[in-house]
Amino acid sequence: MKKALFITITLLAIFACKNNAETNSDATVQSESETRYPSDVIPFMDEWKILLGDGTHTDTLVNYEKKDFFYVENDNKTDWVVYKAPNSGVTSRTSSNTRTELGQKANWIPETGGKLTGTLKVEHVSTSGDASVPSSYSVVIGQIHSDEGHENEPLKIFYKKFPGHTKGSVFWNYEINTKGDNSGRWDFSTAVWGYDFSVVGTSPTIYPDEPKDGIELGEEFSYEVNVYKGIMYLTFISEGHETIKFTKSLLKSDFSKKSDTPQQVVTIYASKGRDGIERENAYAGEIQYFKQGAYNQANGNTTRSDTYDGDIAKQYANGSYAEVWFKEASVGSGTEPQN
């Protein structure tokens, strides 16, 4: 009897320990499998709405995710917010390109200013396209967008990588706020690392040389767009690369006369009849907002990229998509530049 009691107590003790252990283990597993939302990684999500590559749009981004488009990935070191968009999906009113991209709820004018920052790596761009078309193989990772008038874009920041290259390019485009009819609009492109928008292949299948100082897929870099009293200050930083800064007025055009048209623009746009000039005061007084994410520039028409009849799973399986990971970002007021 005494022995039986001893055994019972021992067994109870063992089960108690086992239960405890299981409880702890369960708790750990549960905590590890809890959904991490993009808003847990970058807490500014209440400042934005979003349009996803499948046409989903929402204004409430806190604790929101959507598989295959907008979600969190961990690369064994860091949580990242993933923005992913196929070459062919559901597009916005003003574009034929597919995006998974934030749109700022607040808006502002150049005179009152605003600031957008992001630290990111591009994981993928479309591997199919027309090498002679500037927007092939590229994704826009940040924008300033007008909300009135022509609804043009004072800023688009691009990442682009030709198929077969290890290194790609980061560049930014300024779209003129066209004087009169907007069918004459064009972008002027400036290289940050690698090439600008205008460096293209001599035929749809011939690529330029790989850029020497480019950025690889998976390589981190960051940008800051600071608009202060009508001047846009751009800063680009990446470890192992030169830090690059630009300044451009949004109040006074550099392109208000025909003779101001850059050669780059003549080369790209002349054949399309897009030869406008800009209003003298550029974007002065015009309402703007920021965008950030993956605005895929590949599509089935202009860039002749593969789209698999819009089948998203097939596009993802065959490289017909853009994917951008952000680990840090902020949006807010413009600030007086420090130098």
Added chain:
Amino acid sequence: MKKALFITITLLAIFACKNNAETNSDATVQSESETRYPSDVIPFMDEWKILLGDGTHTDTLVNYEKKDFFYVENDNKTDWVVYKAPNSGVTSRTSSNTRTELGQKANWIPETGGKLTGTLKVEHVSTSGDASVPSSYSVVIGQIHSDEGHENEPLKIFYKKFPGHTKGSVFWNYEINTKGDNSGRWDFSTAVWGYDFSVVGTSPTIYPDEPKDGIELGEEFSYEVNVYKGIMYLTFISEGHETIKFTKSLLKSDFSKKSDTPQQVVTIYASKGRDGIERENAYAGEIQYFKQGAYNQANGNTTRSDTYDGDIAKQYANGSYAEVWFKEASVGSGTEPQN
């Protein structure tokens, strides 16, 4: 020898304990007496600059305080940020009134909007003044201020209490964006609780009746100023009082014809020759910023308040000051109104 060693070790142990105890105790005392800065109480201070009643101004308000003007008080329950300003001090470029008041660093236009909130209690207003002058015995606790053109004020929120009264008034003034010469400018005042700006004494020493639904010194209330797509939405809340809301367009004037001039304005301003009209589009497209704190409306000239030759200690000792306590506040983007 063995014994001596034992004693030594024991003494060392005792000292070690004593030192530990003292260290802990010191740490506690130091922590209790550590300065609590306004930025510890209301964390938005990096969004503002400040002008104090002694002329001090700074753009870096994190971990900043200034005795007698801008500091933290605890009323045994809550930490509050105190804004205090004498009747006579050093004033800003555009005003003859003394203030200890935040000025928003960021700016905006009515079309892009902005939002300011505050929860406060007024602890003191000047006890001397001219009862027949509307701005006597009052302090402005929040503003929208233009940063261009006439630099007029689409909004000033006032607290005012006549001497001897227990209850004071909360009202808000809209200043017209004067068409042409700004010497014709005037404010139109609307009561929230108690009287509006235009209810004055029949002589410098005769006061109107105490307002029945007024707010006492030390009584908490809160305001929200939400400018969204050019419309200003005001909400005032105080426990035990009716919640009051207002809506006013900043894009389309209510006062663009002589016949629009309110009787209140004729009564107050006719004798001063201030009989302007407003531009049709009011404050459309004009750069604005918020202000918050204590903008003392008492002075030695218009309101004939005591100023003791500008001696601040004497003014504070004799009721010639305004003092406002805020416990919560926020500033940011305008939001779509919910009702």
